[in-house]
Amino acid sequence: MDLGMCIWLILSAPGVMGQFQVEPLDSTVLKGSDARFNATVQGKWEVMTWNVRGFLVLTVPRSGNISSSSEQFSASFCSTEDTSCVTFTIHNTSRREAGLVICTVQGDYGSKSAQLHVQESGTVQIQEGDKKVAQDEEVEFNCVTSAWFPSPVVSWNLNGGTVDNSLYNSTHVAHGDSFNSSSVLTFKAIKNLTVECLAIVQTLTKPLSSTVHLVVVPKPPDWTVLIAVLCSFGGFALLFLLIFGMFFCYKCRKEKELNFQDEMTKRVRTQSQLSGLRPPGRKQGRVTVNAGYVTDEDSSL
Structure with a gap:
């Protein structure tokens, strides 16, 4: 626990706190911007102090000059006619100032604290x-x-x-x-x-x-699909030509066989017709020779 927290716990104990308030109680600012807190005191007071992370940085007398430890810290009355309200400002904030901000009013008022958060953008x-x-x-x-x-x-x-x-x-x-x-x-x-x-x-x-x-x-055309389609079409066309060729060959062979049979039938028919036109009694056959037949000329010898 840091020193600022200890001071706040001691001074804010029951019976010590006076009638004043600090606003806002929780403030978040961006690095490099200003952080402001208002302390409002009910009643007469003489001296107010402000602590940042346990260090006394500014003293505000109700009458007289304000004393600051650095130009980074300043204070002013909320209005020239109203000394019951004091605005405390931290200029050009950094994460070094993040933490407890404690306001103490001397006398029976005690202390009030607020929390300061500083964010950074990268x-x-x-x-x-x-x-x-x-x-x-x-x-x-x-x-x-x-x-x-x-x-x-x-x-x-x-x-x-x-x-x-x-x-x-x-x-x-x-x-x-x-x-x-x-x-x-x-x-x-x-x-x-x-x-x-x-x-x-x-x-x-x-x-x-x-x-x-x-x-x-635009996406280039997918030639793979086109090639696949062409190959499929070519395969079907080749199969069709093969089947057609086989059928054509079979048909040609059948036609040749039929032509041959027709030719043979015509020849047989022609032969039969020629046979029917020969003179009756004349038969066609082989001539046989009788070896025992002897003519007159042969017997004279």
């Missing part, structure tokens, strides 16, 4: 830069943020429209006293887009961003 960068891809190709963008406190909320826009958080994944890593983060966006490229990564903390009035451009070119 850098945002989409690493890939502009891209050119083919249509329907899956693309990935990586957005890196550095030196933020606390870790920022990272989101994406496509053509100005918010991206569903299911399309990206963000991780945060502590780096010293600050945070770095990485967010990866993945989607299918369909058309030209403006891709924007945004990072924000509570105290920023608008997010810091990094923007790149995605150019989508």
